[in-house]
Amino acid sequence: DAKTTQPNSMESNEEEPVHLPCNHSTISGTDYIHWYRQLPSQGPEYVIHGLTSNVNNRMASLAIAEDRKSSTLILHRATLRDAAVYYCILRDEGYGGSQGNLIFGKGTKLSVKP
Amino acid sequence: DTAVSQTPKYLVTQMGNDKSIKCEQNLGHDTMYWYKQDSKKFLKIMFSYNNKELIINETVPNRFSPKSPDKAHLNLHINSLELGDSAVYFCASSPTGPNEKLFFGSGTQLSVL
Numbered sequence: 559d560a561k562t563t564q565p566n567s568m569e570s571n572e573e574e575p576v577h578l579p580c581n582h583s584t585i586s587g588t589d590y591i592h593w594y595r596q597l598p599s600q601g602p603e604y605v606i607h608g609l610t611s612n613v614n615n616r617m618a619s620l621a622i623a624e625d626r627k628s629s630t631l632i633l634h635r636a637t638l639r640d641a642a643v644y645y646c647i648l649r650d651e652g653y654g655g656s657q658g659n660l661i662f663g664k665g666t667k668l669s670v671k672p
Numbered sequence: 673d674t675a676v677s678q679t680p681k682y683l684v685t686q687m688g689n690d691k692s693i694k695c696e697q698n699l700g701h702d703t704m705y706w707y708k709q710d711s712k713k714f715l716k717i718m719f720s721y722n723n724k725e726l727i728i729n730e731t732v733p734n735r736f737s738p739k740s741p742d743k744a745h746l747n748l749h750i751n752s753l754e755l756g757d758s759a760v761y762f763c764a765s766s767p768t769g770p771n772e773k774l775f776f777g778s779g780t781q782l783s784v785l
Contacts, residue, residue, distance in 0.1 A: 596715075
């Protein structure tokens with residue numbers, strides 16, 4: 559079962575920043591925080607991941623709370639193409655059979671208005 | 673070139689039939705997966721293969737049998753299809769190692785009538 563909690567849906571205006579929250583109060587010390595998104599009629603797509611420090615890449619930024627019990631995915635300027643379901647997933651760093659077991663929750667459906 | 677490709681994209685069949693979904697990746701990854709997304713949009717892992725060997729086999733009926741002829745391919749064969757098998761099936765691949773990101777195919781929509 560998913561160990562994260564996300565709002566079911568969020569709305570944003572085009573060109574504005576979007577902050578997608580995720581709660582993971584039972585996170586363990588070896589859990590990485592991963593974000594994937596799924597655009598309509600497509601497979602999931604990796605967005606970003608981190609452990610303790612904030613992370614930036616060309617798609618988004620990930621802000622991780624100091625106690626690691628929550629995180630926020632930040633899209634700096636939402637576009638219509640960012641409309642998707644965003645999944646926050648905890649993944650153990652352990653190597654082995656469980657490494658591929660991404661456990662997807664319900665995610666947050668992001669709508670972007672022009 | 674498509675990194676992870678699945679065929680067919682759509683599959684409509686009758687109950688009781690046997691069908692296969694093919695998956696190929698050209699990324700040189702050692703690990704491949706099958707995920708199922710049901711009508712409520714929940715994504716669940718079914719199988720994981722590393723270098724052609726089964727690593728993960730979640731609670732999936734024996735009617736589902738993955739086959740990995742080489743590490744670039746992971747096909748899914750389904751026997752005696754049931755109505756409840758209707759879903760979108762996604763293939764994915766990743767390099768081997770902790771926290772490597774997964775690359776997903778575009779999915780195969782299976783409809784069992």
